[in-house]
Amino acid sequence: MSEETSRHAAAPRVRTIASSVPFLDCLADALLDGTLIPGFSPGGDPFALVRASIYLPTRRACRLFGETLLRKTIAAGGGTAVLLPRIVPLGEIDEDTLAFADAFTDPPLPVPETRRRLGLARLVRTWRDAVGEGSDNRQAVAAGPATELALADALVGLIDEMSAQNVPWSRLDDLVPGEHDAYWDLTLDFLKIARDMWPAMLAEQRMVDGGVRRDQLIDAEVERLRSLGAAAGPVVAAGSTGSMPRTARLLDTVARLPLGCLVxxxxxxxLDEAAWNALLAEDDPSPSHPQFGLAALLSRLGVRRADVLPLHPPAAADREWLLSEALRPAATTDRWAGLAEVEPQARLARGFAGATxxxxxxxREEALVxxxxxxxxxxxPGRSAALVTPDRDLGRRVAAELLRFGIAIDDSAGVPLSETPLGRFVRLVAGVVEQRFAPVPLSALLRHPLARFGQERALHEAAADALELMLLRGPRPAAGSDGLIAAADAFSAGDVHPSDPRAKLTEEAQQAARDLARRIAAALGPLVALDSGTHSFAALVEAHHAALAAATDDxxxxxxxxxxxxQLADGALWAAPQTLSDxxxxxxxxxxxxPVRAALVPEARLRILGPLEARLVSVDRVVLGGLVEGTWPGxxxxxxxxxxPMRASLGLDAPERRIGLSAHDFAQACGAREVILSRAAKVGGAPTVPSRFLQRLAAVAGDANWTAAVARGDRxxxxxxxxxxxxxxxxxxxxAPTPPVELRPTSLSVTEIETFLRDPYSIYARHVLKLNPLERLDDEPGASERGTAIHEALGxxxxxxxxxxxxxxxxxxxxIGREAFAPLRPFPAEYTLWWARFEAMIGSYLAFERERRATRPAIVAETFGRMEIAGTRGPFVLRGRADRIExxxxxxxxxxxxKTGTVPTARQTRVNYSPQxxxxxxxxxxxxxxxxPPFPTADLVYVKIGGTAIEEKSVVEADTSAMDLAEEALARLQTLLHxxxxxxxPYVALRRPMFRGRFGDYDHLARVKEWSVNGEGEGE
Structure with a gap:
């Protein structure tokens, strides 16, 4: 080993790439030209790179770096192919499990994530039940399967966090019960139980948590690299901050290898030295600072910041200086006073020049902009851009807005399966059965593009239309698939009023709907069979999958x-028995x-990235979206x-550490050539607070620079x-439509005459356009249904x-009343209240009857009548049904x-507002x-039925007679008809809206809201 090699092996080799420099491109150039690792230069050797190992934070970064190397080596070699190095994803806080090809000969199996979540949820349920059925403590622990799963997810995070930070579970014994709130003592008891039960469950399956497996793999890789030394070949770890202790250990090992380098x-x-040293001050550290993690890593390596050499000069030194000043530790912000000098002001202007x-x-506006x-x-041409945001809702909104330009953007996070069309179909099938075939979820399922139920699409849609019209609009049929089939079999278009849209259903359409009801029941039968009682999770998953297979042929x-x-079936091994509702x-x-992720498109010019994935991706324009407190930082x-306090006693990171990681991601993304900072003043209708990063930038940049940046955003x-x-x-x-005379109605009921007088447009829509209003899906019974039941009973x-x-x-x-109210039984709340009122009213009503019958009248109830009125086109037929004639x-x-509702007054009747x-x-x-018999009428009486009281209101006043009112109303009707x-x-909309209901069936068609706000009066 040479002296130079020995010296480099003893001292860590650490380099850095500035945030304003394209990270992966710079790393690839340094690796290829030999400046990254002294003694290693691939030159023109196509096999040289295969000996190298590159560790990067994420799998996406690995794929992009591989594409970058391939592009550069092919360009340099005139199209000659080369073998790429071994590129390994390290994994960070929320990333994929490590997977080294030859680092561990017999790695333990990681427990599948769904199995782990459901197994821990079962532990939570067992603990909750043990706490005490019905006690206050049990309510404090969990309240339902979804809450149990959420607690299990939080426990998953805690398990991984303790593993990543090397915190042994034995430290739980150091937490003294009674020093915390009673709830925390309760959770501490559970954690002590879980730390024994959970490893035992894993050991039984010869599995470990993913975090434990990752740590074991890293340890194995560290030992492998140390044992190989120079024989390990060129080894580079780049882009990681070493926030996890074991990751930091690996980075330390790589940096000390003879041919190793940490970037x-x-x-x-x-940042000035005093502020840098303050980051790790023992008495007051700054974990929320973006450089805290790097400072801690350098301290572990024993490397001074001054000894870390840049691989490339900063492309925007003034921008990096601006960010450094804006995000400096709070204890040193007194240094901002010096920024008022001329030279710092010029640097600030240059640093903020490319910012918007x-x-x-x-x-909504933020996503569109x-x-x-x-x-x-x-x-x-060739320009690239990316949205970087931790706000997934904002990312989805932006992706949707881009579709108006025909652009499908590359979104690194993908879409949760639950929010995809396929996921919604899966949820709808389970929801329909769980909600006992309620109309709203059933209608949604029928309209889903995957729903077929064994039919061609066109036939299915026609049958679904008929079924919805027959059964799903208005009050719901009896619950369950049997109720759906029974209601379909009992329906007959001849039993409904001719004006009802259902009356137009052909026998063929009705039969198609009945056939569809049976198809739905058969397809969802496996789940229906499990609708009651408790079942194994495996049985529920199997039945659900069978129902899906029967509901679609896609x-x-x-x-x-x-x-x-x-995955769900695998999780069933440890899942608790549960009901279909659970x-x-x-x-x-x-x-x-x-998540459902699209395939990586390396050449994509537009991307949506999470802050962590954006750390190493370089584009020309970066948009940092969702810069509000609670989102960025979270x-x-x-x-x-x-x-x-319990977390601090265990030695776990403070929550501020996550703020520091967010701050580092923010600073990295701001190094782009052009940066756009975006926030919304309101989210979900609630005011927001600008991100602390934005506030600091605004404070440092100064009013003039900030105003200019906002003006660029206003463009x-x-x-x-x-x-x-x-x-x-x-x-x-x-x-005010004027249809041809031959299309105008020649017959109306007495109640429609009132509508004709007040709102002719409604008569036009119903009788000329032949539009009949549809009932709402699963419409709960209201005043109309209550009135119908009472009228039927009394009649x-x-x-x-x-x-x-x-x-x-x-x-x-x-x-008789029980029979009349029977259709309301599926609505227990309304039925109970209204039936109780009817029962209480029986005595008052019979007293009213006895008083009315004292004069011995003959009573004709619910009788139909008609008369003809001469017109220029022939007779006009006036129809009516009298509740009662004495x-x-x-x-x-x-x-x-x-009347069970509002009763017209005598004046309204006299001025022809209520001529019924x-x-x-x-x-x-x-x-x-x-x-x-054709006798004259002596009295016209409205009988108000309200609660338990019966009130008679005659509309015949002392200075007139009933027949005078009749003759006057008939004369006005003849004038109207002529x-x-x-x-x-014209059939004018809302000609006389006084005393009209607040909303009419045809107001949307008449566009009442549009023209009524123009200052135009609403009729007489």
Whole structure:
């Protein structure tokens, strides 16, 4: 061994690449030209690199570095291929498990992640049950399967963290019970149990935690490298900060090898020595500083910062100096006072010259502006750009906005399986059965593009349309697949009102819907069989997979489901027995941990990267998005197992350490040639606080520089605003269609006449356009259903006993009422309340009946009537159904209408706002009601049914008569009908909206919200 080689073997060889220098390109150049490791220069030897080993933080960095080396060696060799070195991902805090090809001859198997999560969740459940059923402590521990899984995930993180930081579990014994809150004593008891039970469960399967396996692999690699020495060949570790003790040990070993070199990312060489030394001060360290990890690593290596040589001069020295000043330790920020001098001011201006600040109003605008900034980079050939953010929601928003330009961006994080179309299909199948075939999830499943149920797509969609219209809109059918089939078999289009859209369903469509209901029941049958009771997780997974296979015939989807269900089936080994509801509740979280990533596209010009992955990736324009407190840096995570003092006693890193890592990632990303800093003033409707990194930059850069950067951002915001701008449009006018006379209705009911008077447009939409409103999916019963049940009960009672009441009237009315209220039984809350009120009202109603019948009238209940009104196009038919007509011996009538809602006043009736009863009197006088003689009407009465009270309200005032009201209402109706026989007469929207309901069925079609805000009046 030469003297030079010996000297380098004794002292660590450490280099750095500035944040403003493309990391992977610089590393590749230094490796190829021999400047990285003295004594190693590949030259033109195509086999030289194969002897080298390169350790990088992430698998993506490894793939990109391999592509970079390949590109450079082929270019240098005139197209000659070379063999690449061994490129190994080290792994960092949240990264993949280490996998060295020849470092460990018999590595232990890592426990599969799904099995580990479900096994620890079972431990949590066992512990919760042991704490005491129904006790306050049990409620404090967990409340359901999803919470148990969340606690298991937190325990997974704690296990990995203690392993990574070399904290033995025996230290739990040093924590003294009683010194903490009672909850922490409870969790400490569990952790002491888990530290024994969990390793025993792993040992039984001859497995270890992934973190333990990683540590063993690193230890083995360290020993291998030390034993080989110079024979290990060129060894380079680059891009890691050594935040984990064992990783730091490996970096130390690599740096001391005869042909080894450690390359640090973005070591700050401009921070003054006093501030640098303050980072690791024993009395007040600065773990939140971006250089804290590198300072700790250099201290471990015994290397002075001055001895770390850069591989390339900084490409933007002023930018790096600016960031160093902005992020300096808080204890030394008094040095900012010196920045007011002329030269520092000039450096600040140069350092901030390439920066842009986007201050968006909300997250929607932020995503759109970022998408536009990325798209703008493509205008220059060969230019690249990336969004760097820890906010996955922002990343998905930007990816969606880019689709408007036809750009599918390369997203390194991928998409959780639970949020993909395939994942949603998996969740819907389980959710439909778990929710007992409730209309909303069932409709969503039927509309999913993967749903087939053994039919061609077109046939399935037609059958789904019919099934939704028949059963899923309005109040839900009986629960379960049997209820769905029974409701489908019982449906008949002839049983519904002709105006109901369901009345138009053909027999063929009805049969298709019935067939689909049976197909759904058969396909989901395996899960339906497990709908009650507790089952093994394996049985639930198997049944779920069988149901999915029966629900779709998409071969690719079924192939893509194979791996996730293998993971779920593997996890079943340790999962606790559970109900289908438990399984469905845990499923989203289980699927979310299975990301779906697109294949790496090395030549992609646009990317979305997480902060860690962006550390070594170089692009021309970098957008740092989501720069608000709680996102970047992230909020300090609350550990449900250990309090902050407990973590400190164990020797675990303080939460501020994560802030330091975020700060380092921020500083690295800001080294790009062009940097855009973005934040939203509001996220989710709540105001945000700018990231502390932004606040520090603003404080150091100065008002003028910051204002200029914001102005550059406003340019992008202006472009984004213009992107969605539309030409000025004339204000919307109140619609007033004039259809041909032959299309206008020639028959209306008395209740529709009221609508005709107040809102002619509704009559146009229903009778000219033939549009009937659909009920909402799974619409809970409201006032209409309650009124229908009461009307049916009282009408049937009066029809059965039109004269004398039976002796057991209370029992008879109650029995009829139970039949009328039966359709509401699937809604227990509404049924219980409304039925109780009906029962309480029976006594008052019978008292009302006895008082009304004292004059011995003959009662005709729920009778239909019609009359013809002469018109220029022939007779117009006025229809109506009277709730009750009383025929008195003196040759007069009383017409009653039962109301469970608002009752029209006598004045509203007199001014023709509510002409229902007067028009019914006109029909009666014209001998239009069945079984009712053509007598004049003496009284028009609304019977208000509210709670337990029965209140009669006559609309006939002292200075008029019922027949006067009838004649006046009929005359006004004739005038109205003759007016609308004129083809120029429009059907104006909301002509007389007074006393109209707040929302009409056709308001959206009439675009009421658009024209009503223009200052136009709403009719008379």
């Amino acid at each position: 640090l990312p973005g070591l700050d060489t401009s 600040v986007i201050e968006a109003d909300d997250s 970022i998408a536009l900034a990325l798209r703008e980079a493509l205008e220059t 071969a690719q989807a079924l192939a893509d489901l194979a791996a996730p269900f293998e 399984y469905a509740e845990q499923l989203p979280a289980l699927l979310a941990a299975m 909020a300090a995570r609350t550990d449900p197992w250990l309090s902050r 992008l915001r202006g472009l984004a605003a213009r992107l969605d701008s539309v030409p000025a449009l004339p204000p919307f006018e109140r619609p 049937r009672f009066a029809a059965q006993w039109p004269e004398a009441l039976p002796e057991d009237a209370e029992a008879r009315l109650a029995a 025929v008195f011996r003196d040759g007069t009538l009383a017409i009653l209408d039962f 009863l007067p028009l019914e009197a006109a029909i009666a006088r014209a001998d239009g009601f069945r079984n009712v 007016a609308f026989e004129n083809p120029a007469q």
